[in-house]
Amino acid sequence: MMSNSKESKSTYMREQPAGFLERVGVDYYRHLAKDAGIDKMSALTIDELPPDDTLRSIAENMTLLAAIIAFSVGALTTVVSVWIEWTFAGQLDQYTYYALYGGVVLLMLGVELLVLFWLGLKTVHGLACLTGHHRASDDPFLPGDDAVPNILARAALEVPDPVIHYLGIDPLKYISKSKLLLVGLLYKAKVILSSAAVKFVLVRMLGKGALRIGFIWVSVPITGIWDAFTLYKVTREARLRLFGNRLAHYLAKEIMTPELINKLSHKTKEGAVRAVANMVVLAQNYHPNMLVLLVKLSETLEIREDSNYDDWDEFLLLLDEVSVEEKYFLLDLLSIAAAFDGHLSRLEKHYLPEAFGELTGVYMQRIDTLKELLLTGQLHAAKALCKLDFQPG
Structure with missing residues (x-):
């Protein structure tokens, strides 16, 4: 362990x-x-x-x-x-x-x-x-x-x-x-x-x-x-914690496969951790669902050293440094992490559009839908929405 x-x-x-x-x-x-x-x-x-x-x-x-x-x-x-x-x-x-x-x-x-x-x-x-x-x-x-x-x-x-x-992530930043x-x-x-x-x-x-x-x-x-x-x-x-925990298992075991990980550049792997870390900070709490997702991602991607992963500006810069497909991968992960605690904070609503850009409407709708599925116990439908397919939205 x-x-x-x-x-x-x-x-x-x-x-x-x-x-x-x-x-x-x-x-x-x-x-x-x-x-x-x-x-x-x-x-x-x-x-x-x-x-x-x-x-x-x-x-x-x-x-x-x-x-x-x-x-x-x-x-x-x-x-x-x-x-x-x-x-x-x-x-x-x-x-x-x-x-x-x-x-x-x-x-x-x-x-x-x-x-x-x-x-x-x-x-x-x-x-x-x-x-x-x-x-x-x-x-x-x-x-x-x-x-x-x-x-x-x-x-x-x-x-x-x-x-x-x-x-090194500070949820109370x-x-x-x-x-x-x-x-x-x-x-x-x-x-x-x-x-x-x-x-x-x-x-x-x-x-x-x-x-x-x-x-x-x-x-x-x-x-x-x-x-x-x-x-x-x-x-x-x-129910929210249980369903979120199951989805974290699913993302780590069935989505983040060795084949998918091998496709990712080092920048994108770092960006994946930054995406979840920033949602932890912007949500202003350390909800267990986010902790499970963050821990497993860092293990799977072999990123375990303390760093300034919760810096939002650095995450935005990183989005411009990866390929277009990898950017969509990170935006998908960002939207999933934002929904994992069943709530969107004032800071999340303010900053997320800076990352989503012209796709803000699509991704914010995805977040709202995933939140509702988690809160109402529709686990299979939520699983279908947790895709990381390198496509926009």
Whole structure:
């Protein structure tokens, strides 16, 4: 594996080690894979997977079931705390009441989060099996300890992805420290905005006295909806990571064949790494899909030394130095990489036309289509769009 070599250690660095939640999630994910008895089965290719209609239907049904369970969990745990307030408010002395109410709320919140974490991991593992990611062993496409179970555990538990520095590429190159702080605060605010916060806002701010006591029951469906929405986002992100990972395998194994690589000039090989590296930087995040694509490309093309690969101006200059066919190859790869995280940032929308030139409309449409296919689980159609054929568009 690349991460075991002396050379790769100098090019790959994960700033933050896996935290407690990620480690627990990974352990449980691997337990699910082994418990299912399919961990040792051979990996499947995209062509061996069910057709898109079947994949999409099963994935949507799994998502719907998870959302229904999440709604039920949020609603039921809220009913308990609401019943305590409905029954004992004004009946007990203040200290006894608040001790009872606070203890019940904390207990129900713990049960709710525990069940939601379990549900998220179970659903993500089910989606992984659906897409052929049934093996719990480390993914050889990812260096260090950032294997498929890690990226899925982070998606299931809504743990932020770590900052990764690879080949000297800085994914936070265009993000100011103040923006980093704001993003961090917003993420923590999202985590804090759990059902407990929803209950508090509804109970304390929307009404007083008898009106408030009656209105607190509204927190039951609202908390359920919040939890269902959270699970929906988890499964949506997990699907994106799973499908993107499969496409990265496909590009590396079936598209980037030795025959194709032998056709590429050294400049074009360098340009391929630059194309993905710049999308990582312009996207302003290090999405696992992009990391897998970048790692495998650099391995396949034997480009492993740190360099200034994320310089956009140098990439534009390189496009003018390669042949016309090789330029189309790089533009194809650039458009695929731009779609891999399921989102186009403001910087990507601004800079991509500089590379695409008169073909901007064609390539931007290709990016939008590929993003939609990835987000909706149409893996076979997405595969067909990931072509590198040295032709425009």
